[in-house]
Amino acid sequence: MSAIHDKQVSQEKKDIVASLKEEMQSAKGAVFTTYKGLTVAQDTQLRRALREAGVSYHVIKNTLTTIAAKELGLDGLVPHLNGTTALASSKEDAVAPAKVISEFIKKNKLADAGILSVKVGLVDGKVIDAKEVEALASLPSREVLIAKLLGSMQAPISGTVGVLQGVIRNAVYVLDAIRQQKESA
Numbered sequence: 001m002s003a004i005h006d007k008q009v010s011q012e013k014k015d016i017v018a019s020l021k022e023e024m025q026s027a028k029g030a031v032f033t034t035y036k037g038l039t040v041a042q043d044t045q046l047r048r049a050l051r052e053a054g055v056s057y058h059v060i061k062n063t064l065t066t067i068a069a070k071e072l073g074l075d076g077l078v079p080h081l082n083g084t085t086a087l088a089s090s091k092e093d094a095v096a097p098a099k100v101i102s103e104f105i106k107k108n109k110l111a112d113a114g115i116l117s118v119k120v121g122l123v124d125g126k127v128i129d130a131k132e133v134e135a136l137a138s139l140p141s142r143e144v145l146i147a148k149l150l151g152s153m154q155a156p157i158s159g160t161v162g163v164l165q166g167v168i169r170n171a172v173y174v175l176d177a178i179r180q181q182k183e184s185a
Contacts, residue, residue, distance in 0.1 A: 017067050017068045017071070020060065020064060020087075021072055023056070024068060025072060027089035028093060029089065030122040031120075032081070032085055032086070032087055032121065033117060034084050034085065034086075035086045036083065037115040038116055042108060042115075042116075045104070049103075053096045053099070054090055055088050055100060057088045058086065059085070060086065062081040074127055076127030077120060077122075080119040089122075095137070095139050098136040101118060105117070105118075118133045121133040
């Protein structure tokens with residue numbers, strides 16, 4: 001009976017490792033955090049903010065995550081997989097997990113208390129340290145970057161339109177001057 005149970009547990013663990021591997025591979029951005037000491041209210045707030053940003057968040061087992069990380073060649077994660085660990089990841093936005101968690105830590109003054117902190121991150125399959133996660137979090141959102149890009153693309157176009165309007169305006173002045181000259185002659 002226990003041999004059957006061991007096989008079920010083993011298969012369960014294999015499934016979890018496979019799921020973690022898929023999540024880490026498909027994530028544009030991911031942040032591994034500690035979470036020890038969060039109140040239920042704080043945890044609920046954090047999960048709500050992450051969900052609203054399209055970020056998946058769950059507690060993970062270090063041993064199974066270590067196996068998944070090694071199988072993916074992400075050995076840089078392994079030293080950070082100790083103590084309590086949670087994973088926030090996004091398949092759409094590399095910045096969202098870092099931004100939401102960093103803002104939550106600042107807003108709730110959790111950094112000094114050591115309650116919630118960033119361990120390490122992943123961006124497009126590359127391991128980044130906690131300082132790089134913080135730098136990533138300080139980047140403007142995707143929408144702001146797109147707006148800035150469109151604005152910078154629009155500036156030369158509007159400048160060209162202004163120049164062309166000036167040329168047309170000057171041509172009208174010249175034609176008007178010629179007309180006036182012919183009328184007075």
